[in-house]
Amino acid sequence: MKLIAGVDIGNSTTEVCIGSVGEDGSFRFLSSASRITTGTKGTLPNVHGIKAALEEAMSAIGMPLEKLDLVRLNEAAPVIGDTAMETITETIITESSMIGHNPSTPAGAGEAVGRLLFIENMDRGMQNTPYILVASSQFSYEEVAAKLNQYEERLDIRGLILQADEAVLVENRLNKKIPIVDEVRHIDKVPEEKLAAIEVALPGTSIRMLSNPYGIATLLGLDADETRAVTPIAKSLIGKRSAVVIRTPNGNIKENILPAGEIVFHGQQELSINIDRGADEIMDRLAEAGEIRDIDGQPNTNVGNMLTRIRTSMADVAESENHDVRITDILAVDTLAPVEISGALAGETCMEKAVGIAAMVKTAHLPMQKIAERLEQDLHIRAVVAGVEAVMASLGAMTTPGTKLPLAILDMGGGSTDAAVLEPDGRVRTTHQAGAGELVTMLIQTELGLKSRTTAEQIKKYPMGKVESLFHLRLENGAMQFFEESIDPRYYGHVVLLAPDEMLRIEEDIPMERILEVRRDAKRKVFVRNAIRALRQVAPEHDLRSIPNVVLVGGSAEDFEIPEMLMQALSEYRIVCGRGNIRGTEGPRNAVATGLLLSYIGSTQEG
Incomplete structure (x- = not known):
């Protein structure tokens, strides 16, 4: 034996x-x-x-x-995934020329414009000059409130910026209510005497003036060029409840523009397309190029640098030279990526259009x-x-029980989607295409701005709920689930993932509806698109209607919603589609x- x-x-x-x-x-x-x-x-x-x-x-x-x-x-x-950004203008702030901030625990409401003044220098303040005070965490909330109450008759105090997370505690002790923004980590970067605007929205609403470049221009008196420069800050503050923007007219603003660049397909035809055109046009151009020998990008651009990085990393692990490594397929997907605003006080980001790419990499050997x-x-x-x-x-x-020839399969793994059709006479047509579960994880992490890739992987794998009391949670489909024993109080008010035998708390403060939208969208963009692309490649005469049935295999076929998405998408071609059951076990x-x-x-x- x-x-x-x-x-x-x-x-x-x-x-x-x-x-x-x-x-x-x-x-x-x-x-x-x-x-x-x-x-x-x-x-x-x-x-x-x-x-x-x-x-x-x-x-x-x-x-x-x-x-x-x-x-x-x-x-x-091997299949390696990475992201390529659309053209992004990075504003490098050398004297805190423009700063945006979006804390989650402000106090008060309204807008305020004034000169910045540190709380320890209040005795230098001048009458008839509007001020926004700045207090570092070395001052307790009692000291800050006492100082403001002491000077409220002598100085025109319009607003307050705090380093500590104590806006509500200070506001509760003030005689005169003003908008207060807190959680400014790098308060030492705040330039005194410069003009600043702060805005705090009412609960349940978001700011309107500082999330609009023309609103910032109105409050701070900006010209057209300065208004253009603050657009990334305004974008970063959309949907926030509070913000601060500081103007220093003598600041030196430098812009470093790295273009998105063109992808070049070396196939039966040599074609190129700018990545700015988006994923749909990129994939259409890829199909027009025919059988691909290699793919590269325009030098010194976002996509050129990204494809070079992929090629180099594969050459390193395969112990090959760069010229021995070829990229033979890509899957491009439109997404949004958070881009950090240089010089911001608390690591603010704005969402920029991006293209996520999974690449199929092959070496000479x-x-x-x-x-x-x-x-x-x-x-x-x-x-x-x-x-x-x-x-x-x-x-x-x-x-798999219940199958017969001719048979089509979709093998959906972590990095690639394979398709094959077996004919009764033994002929086999196959294709091996980039893009599967790992690209979905990357899209979820990028669009939700998650710090941990593990969290993104868990969001991909498990359904969600929100704990609304200690004895029930609302599931993502709107149904309620009740418990006889109390839920751990640490989960109260949080979105949780319903893994087998345990709940996993999502630490980031992201609405469940937003997570659900991003998760489903990422799976459709990757799996549904790639499945149709792969099956069309192996179908007789590239006609999907010639395929009678499809068996889904691979790790991603175990997903709780991907097979249903594919069944729905393929039903319009009258294809029977379902999860495989290898060896019946x-x-x-x-x-x-x-x-x-x-x-x-x-x-x-x-x-």
């Missing part, structure tokens, strides 16, 4: 399937396992994850790793052979690179690893 292992190295997970082949040619599936992929897909660090998955699968049948006779690996093309050689050295077991990913996934998908996972074993049986029988 021989023990054979099929190993599928994915961008996110490495899956293994173990089978036995008897002397009479009989075959049995014995076990399977899955581990997180170590390193970039298709590179030598993958070996650690492969060995861990093999050990787990072999231990499940009570046998040591040394009993394996053969390891069969899939061919793996696919590094899978090196992985096979390293496995043979480490395990003393024969290892071979055995099959194209999409073909192997198709063979594995055929073990594995769900949509393990298709490639299973196919690697089935292809071994077929090759030995043919031999």
